[in-house]
Amino acid sequence: MTLVRRLLDQAARTPGAIALVSGDGTELTYGELRRRVLAVRHGLLAAGLAPGDGVLFSVRPSPESLVLALGVVAAGGVVVFADPGAGPEMFSARLRLARPRWSAAESMLYAGSRLRPVRAYARRRGLLLPNLADLEIPGEGPMRHIHVGRRLPGVPRDALSFQHLADGDAPDLVSAIDPDAPAAVIFTSGTTADPCAVVHTQASLAAALDLFRTRMPLGPGDVVHTDQLMLGLPALVAGARWSMPPLTGAPAGAARLMRERGATHTFCVPVHLGEILDASPDLPPTLRYVLLGAAPAPAAILRRAVAAAPSAEVLSVYAMTEILPVAIASAQEKLAHAARTAPGDLLGAPLPGVGARLADDGELLLSGPNLCRGYLGAGPVSELPTGDLARLDGGRLVLMGRKKDMLIRGKFNLYPGLYEPSIAALPGVAEAAIVGVPDAGTGDEEVVLAVVGPGDLPGRLRRSLPGVIDHDALPDRIVVLDELPRSGRTRKLDRDRLRELVTP
CATH class of the missing domain: 3.40.50.12780 (ANL, N-terminal domain)
Structure with a gap:
């Protein structure tokens, strides 16, 4: 159907x-x-x-x-x-x-x-x-x-x-x-010479809706507050109510509107949730599920979300435009992983029907009924090379970083995503990101750690980081910023802009 x-x-x-x-x-x-x-x-x-x-x-x-x-x-x-x-x-x-x-x-x-x-x-x-x-x-x-x-x-x-x-x-x-005929074309990355567009069918989109509902039950009487189509549609298919936020509005209004409409589920980009909690530290008691996605959820945001909605389950969604959702982890699972100073960012176990395996270089390869038909102008795909490096930990996926974000330091390949979650979980650190600044003299890269937090963080981190991350990953320089630069509707970290900000 x-x-x-x-x-x-x-x-x-x-x-x-x-x-x-x-x-x-x-x-x-x-x-x-x-x-x-x-x-x-x-x-x-x-x-x-x-x-x-x-x-x-x-x-x-x-x-x-x-x-x-x-x-x-x-x-x-x-x-x-x-x-x-x-x-x-x-x-x-x-x-x-x-x-x-x-x-x-x-x-x-x-x-x-x-x-x-x-x-x-x-x-x-x-x-x-x-x-x-x-x-x-x-x-x-x-x-x-x-x-x-x-x-x-x-x-x-x-x-x-x-x-x-x-x-x-x-x-x-x-x-x-035909459920396998194209239904949506979504342009993502690419260049003017080689644009890239994902092709989804009604079948792949329907499978995605079903996967969301396996982890986040929905039914009549529920109210899903979101502007995201892929969370609003599952609500409608289940007979729930989709509450749409205004196109513009102050963060304080978001919590108020959820309260007035009796929201039971909501979805936020992590940085947007942070802005909402700055304006309103408590979320409505009617909430049963708070979903975070479209960008990594820092430990500080997870802790605040749990405190703001103690009766709700706070979940972090790992998904890509080509295949969504892939895995969902609870805030408690992610925070426990970070507290062990285990490397990487815990994504959770692949959802039912989602196939996940690792290539020889550690790249995560995905398949499943929710996988897109392919890319516009190209043939169909049966397995997606994600560009993400991962490892398996007891059946759960752990994100180790992006292949394209790799920094070269001598003979050591440094993947920022492997260490950023552990650094962001340290006391006083609101957010953390690692970028490389090219050194014209050596051809190597200066490793710069940018953090959001108090001004005395660099000294404190110099003392604590050796016990948290590999010696070869220790930063050459630590910079404190008021905020990390972000771009796009989902406010993803803009590493190119960050590199410009920390370059002397």
């Missing part, structure tokens, strides 16, 4: 229950969600969307974006996440590879990318927006368009209105959709 069919069937069973609560508090029942998805599907098919057509998706998380994405997939289309803010050259390279035939965007984005004053303002803010209204299918002609929100100057004249689609006829889904 496909992902969309499972959601529609659940909605048919509980049509009067609340399925979604938007950032502004607007509620959507399961029955209305089902009707809108079917209406969008019907409208797109009537407008000429063909099976396999890519739809460039530039709509922020909202009930409208969920309905539109599900309607596209239900019609046999493919949702393409290419990020129009990635820069003109990268965006163009991604379009050449994906060749979407449709563009779906918020009306404000159409206006902002076409009206000269708005484009100039965005450019001054460092955002180079493509002119979405003039996008073309390479070598064929103009794209078709769907706008979300009221029509504004800059929206193409012939663009379909999402609201009009959602208000249209909604015949039931009768034709079967």
Whole structure:
């Protein structure tokens, strides 16, 4: 059974229950969600969307974006996440590879990318927006368009209105959709010369939802507070309520909103949770699960999360765009691992059905029903080389570092991820990261440890580190920063920027 069919069937069973609560508090029942998805599907098919057509998706998380994405997939289309803010050259390279035939965007984005004053303002803010209204299918002609929100100057004249689609006829889904056909294309890394996009099917995404639910039970009455699609969808398939946070807002408002809506589950990027706890040290007592992911969870954040939600289970999720989730470890397990000063970051045991083995060089190789179909423009994959170095500890995965982050010190290969969790677990250390600064004179690298904490940390760490990490991994220099540089929506550590900050 496909992902969309499972959601529609659940909605048919509980049509009067609340399925979604938007950032502004607007509620959507399961029955209305089902009707809108079917209406969008019907409208797109009537407008000429063909099976396999890519739809460039530039709509922020909202009930409208969920309905539109599900309607596209239900019609046999493919949702393409290419990020129009990635820069003109990268965006163009991604379009050449994906060749979407449709563009779906918020009306404000159409206006902002076409009206000269708005484009100039965005450019001054460092955002180079493509002119979405003039996008073309390479070598064929103009794209078709769907706008979300009221029509504004800059929206193409012939663009379909999402609201009009959602208000249209909604015949039931009768034709079967191939669960192994592409459903989503997600651009990740890559360059303008060689962009990289992951292709997921309805089958791989459905398997991912099921794996989340094996570790995090969900059902009617539960409230999942998140803006993450891959956690909101399991809630809907299980008959729970998806609570969406506002698109913008102060950290203090996040805890308040979870409390008001009776959240039982929530997902945070670790650095975002830290900001929330700075503003509100206690999380709602209704929480049963606090999930952390998209970046490593430092020991200091884990301790604060456990203290803030003593009745909840705090879990750290290891996942990749290509295969998610892979493993889930509790805060207690991770903290106990760090307290033993054991090397590496504990990820937990692979979830049921996920295959994990180590290559000869220690690289983690993964497989399973939740593995993506492959990369756009390439053949199918049956096993994923992750680029992560790992070891097995009693059936549990322990992350030892990233292959590309390796530093060379004489004959010693230093993997920062092997030591950073143990350093971050030391008293007074909020965060820790190791980078190499090239030494032009020796060709070697100066090993610099950057930490967040009090100003006397360098002296204290000089005394304690020899008992925690290998002698050859001891830093040449320790730098205290107010915060570690981060980038992107998930606020991942920006090692290139960190290297710039600590270079004399």
